[in-house]
Amino acid sequence: MNKNAPQALYRRAKDFVQDKIRIGDLKPGDLIPSENRLVQELGISRMTVNRALRELTEEGLLVRISGVGTFVAENKPQSNLLRITNIADEIIARGHSYSCRVLHLGRESASLSVAAALSLPTGSSVYHLLCVHSEEGVPVQLEDRYVNPELVPDFIHQDFGEHLQPARYLLQVIRPDEMEHIVEAGHPSIDESKHMQIDADEPCLILVRRTWTQKKIVTYVRLTHPSSRYRLGSRMPVNGAYRDS
Numbered sequence: 156m157n158k159n160a161p162q163a164l165y166r167r168a169k170d171f172v173q174d175k176i177r178i179g180d181l182k183p184g185d186l187i188p189s190e191n192r193l194v195q196e197l198g199i200s201r202m203t204v205n206r207a208l209r210e211l212t213e214e215g216l217l218v219r220i221s222g223v224g225t226f227v228a229e230n231k232p233q234s235n236l237l238r239i240t241n242i243a244d245e246i247i248a249r250g251h252s253y254s255c256r257v258l259h260l261g262r263e264s265a266s267l268s269v270a271a272a273l274s275l276p277t278g279s280s281v282y283h284l285l286c287v288h289s290e291e292g293v294p295v296q297l298e299d300r301y302v303n304p305e306l307v308p309d310f311i312h313q314d315f316g317e318h319l320q321p322a323r324y325l326l327q328v329i330r331p332d333e334m335e336h337i338v339e340a341g342h343p344s345i346d347e348s349k350h351m352q353i354d355a356d357e358p359c360l361i362l363v364r365r366t367w368t369q370k371k372i373v374t375y376v377r378l379t380h381p382s383s384r385y386r387l388g389s390r391m392p393v394n395g396a397y398r399d400s
Contacts, residue, residue: 164199168207171197176216176227185227187217220247241322246290254292255316258350259285262304262311269301272365272375280304282311284321287350294351295384297343300376307373325366325374333367343379351381358382 171193175181188196193204208225211217219225246253263283270277282302287294300321302310306329313324339361348355362378 164197164203165207168193168197168199168204169211172207172211173216181227183227186224187227189224218244218248220244222250223247241320241326242288242296243317243320243323246288246295249290251291253317254289255286255320256289257284257286257315259283260311260315265301269375273301273303273372275303282307284310284315285350286315286321288320290384293384294353295380297347297351297379298376299379300374302374303372306368306371321376329366329368329373331366331368331373335365337363339363340382343381347379351379353381353383 190204194201212219218228243253265279265281267277284300286298288296360380365375366373
């Protein structure tokens with residue numbers, strides 16, 4: 156086959172970016188070279204480069220943020236149905252404005268249920284975070300998270316908000332090697348409906364997640380989404396690998 160055939164050129168662009176990531180020249184969170192620079196460096200058309208970057212984004216290797224650039228995606232382990240994601244990235248990738256309001260961040264004694272979820276003795280000291288994530292100013296997710304201080308001691312000292320989200324921080328400082336997702340349907344509590352500005356009878360989709368590292372549970376989080384504003388889903392190619400949608 157002619158090495159300059161469109162398919163070969165398209166593969167060359169993908170391989171170039173993938174190799175940069177594999178050898179560490181580009182790390183998670185890094186801004187990749189612009190399309191114009193890749194066109195000049197590889198000597199191929201912008202359309203071919205754009206197709207390569209688009210497919211790498213669809214495969215989860217890159218994150219494209221409108222008006223900002225294309226970045227190497229954070230390492231995100233996958234479960235059978237969903238992968239660990241940062242809601243801020245999803246919202247910004249859609250071209251919408253993102254905001255976060257922290258309602259509570261502190262240290263407390265673990266209740267019976269929280270201690271059991273984290274596999275800790277009842278009354279153990281844990282970090283507790285409660286925050287609301289909004290899209291275009293409308294609350295779409297209530298995050299109620301507990302963290303094992305032994306494994307992430309600096310979690311409580313972070314300035315969480317629009318520029319740093321709990322999920323992003325945890326993926327930066329730990330290497331998750333196992334996780335559990337449970338999806339439930341339910342109605343919000345009085346406090347939850349107030350935080351999310353919804354009626355008490357609004358159906359909600361609730362994602363409960365636990366994440367392990369080195370056989371210890373790092374975090375237990377309950378993510379509540381108003382069903383009228385948010386949905387969870389996955390796309391599964393025939394090879395069995397899953398991607399979020």
